[in-house]
Amino acid sequence: MNNSLWTVMGFTMRNKLRSKSFIIMTAVLAVLLIVVGNLPYLIDKLGGSGDKVTKVGYAAGQQAPIIEGLTKFYTNIPESNVELVPQASETELKSALENGDVKGYLTFVEDTAVGFPKVTYNSKSAFEGGTASSLSAALQQVKMELILNDGLNEEQKAQLFAPVSFETQKVSFTNEEGKTEEEQGVAIGLTYVMIIMLFMAVMITGQLIATEITAEKSSRVMEIIVTSVSPLKQMWGKILGTFVVAIIQIVILIGALVANLTLPHNKDILKDLGINLGDVDPMLMIYAGFFYLAGFFLYATLFAAIGSIVSRTEDLGQAIMPITMLTLVGFYIAIFGLQQPDSTLMLVCQYIPFFSPFIMFLRIGVAEPAWWEIIISIGILIASILAIGWLSAKIYRVGVLMYGKRPSVKEIIKAMKAYKV
Structure with a gap:
């Protein structure tokens, strides 16, 4: 089937967009972000400040x-x-x-x-x-x-x-002017939000991919699917379909947040706090999009590979634990690194592909890494995505047809040698 990839992708999207869990979760998160978007106004009115x-x-x-x-x-x-x-x-x-x-x-x-x-x-x-x-x-x-x-x-x-006039400014070692305190605050805020979004995307959508693959395998539906669609197209169809659904959800949530932050009563309060959404660096937004995509596909392929070798959904949690731990380590290193973006730990972790989507973006947002650091980190990340994608495809190819107890690493390697992707 020439269009089998798009068929799997469309089927995955329809299932997720129509599911009650997706609709309820999106609605709940949107309401929470509407509250967050109006938080400056609510604090001003209810927090004991203002006219009180x-x-x-x-x-x-x-x-x-x-x-x-x-x-x-x-x-x-x-x-x-x-x-x-x-x-x-x-x-x-x-x-x-x-x-x-x-x-x-x-x-x-x-x-x-x-x-x-x-x-x-x-x-x-x-x-x-x-x-x-x-x-x-x-x-x-x-x-x-x-x-x-x-x-x-x-x-x-x-x-x-008379009060002393005092302000802070980030020193830039390039030809550009240094960031003011307000611009640096906006950059730190955006970096913090991006790190949380990437972490949520990896944890939620990655587990959705693994759960769906394992559920199809445990119900024997996978045996019917593989007769019409190759395992490689199955894997990428599910990953791309879930990715599109995640992007739709993020657009809805960010739209709800930004729409409320730009309301007149909130704009005035943000202005009083020295926060201007127009201070966001466009290049930082481009880096945010790239590292979000890179982090998503890096971990999504791993989750898909792990989901393919598990025959029962009851065993999935234990199987994906190593990947979950990797995301948690990367997330917490980034959060603690907000205070020390130029520490040795951060300089090392920015080149580790499992951590670089968090760490490299953090350093771009709050520090000033050299251009060659960014190039090397991105190069290693892209090469790792291609290598892990190829490896995950091979594991998926043999994993979806292996039933019973979870196969050992030796059994997987032996089976991978017998098939070509």
Whole structure:
């Protein structure tokens, strides 16, 4: 059959696209990504920031200079989220806290040795990190102003308390300009997402391929299929069909995420955070597509080969464990390598084909590997895909016709010598 490859590919696609598990999983993941895409907005509205103000009480008449300094400090902060509320006494402060009129209140104890009172922030919870940190920073500045109040004029005090202009920039050793902090942040975010997507693609679609092949073999359907379609066309038809389904799913999921991130309310929040989706490097997107394809086909052929030598689906989990461990090792090395992309471990692993789809893309995204490093890594990866694809095809050719217990490596090699792909 001249069109047998496309027939297997189309059959695989139809089965997966119509399956309830695929539809439900895609819908659930899309909903999760819609939530993630609106996370900046949800955090802004529900996370205690934005218009929500924390009311902090104090006893009227106590430590008037400090209270005046705190009031001035928070008045000068744009969109301040702390409001000082006076109460008649500490007893009323405790009642206001109990009734929810204030989130906490301040008490003062004189400390003559320091020249500034000890301040305690009293609240219902021992973990008031955000408000407590804000008050601590404000009190530190109030203390400095009180100490320096008599020795400096207003202009000198303004210069003293003016924030230092400080930013970070990635140094580039090519002719291009270095990446700014915002561009580097976007690149790191994209790299992180790509690594997770590749890991999910390898784990989910690879196991789907192996499971389908094993299920056909255990139900003896494989014996009928091999009379019409050669094993090699079967293998690549299933791999390509599953790949197209995976691409459709990824397009749906990425579309849901990007569509929600670009909504007006999210665009404004991302802009405030210094995140601009337009800062994504086009070359990084090209590398992302290449390493995704390379990683998928490298592992898909391995999963197909393993699935072909297993006669029962109950034994499949144990059989694919070595491949699963390889993907996990590559994934975790990449995640930990986000902090040290130029470490010796990363420099070595970028040339190992089972890890390079994760590691090389990571280094391109967050470091600056030399052009020859990229060329060598890609060359080794492509050669490995061709070699592993050829080997997997030979294993698949003999594996689909071997029943009973899982054959040993020696038996597989002996059977491979008897057949040509």
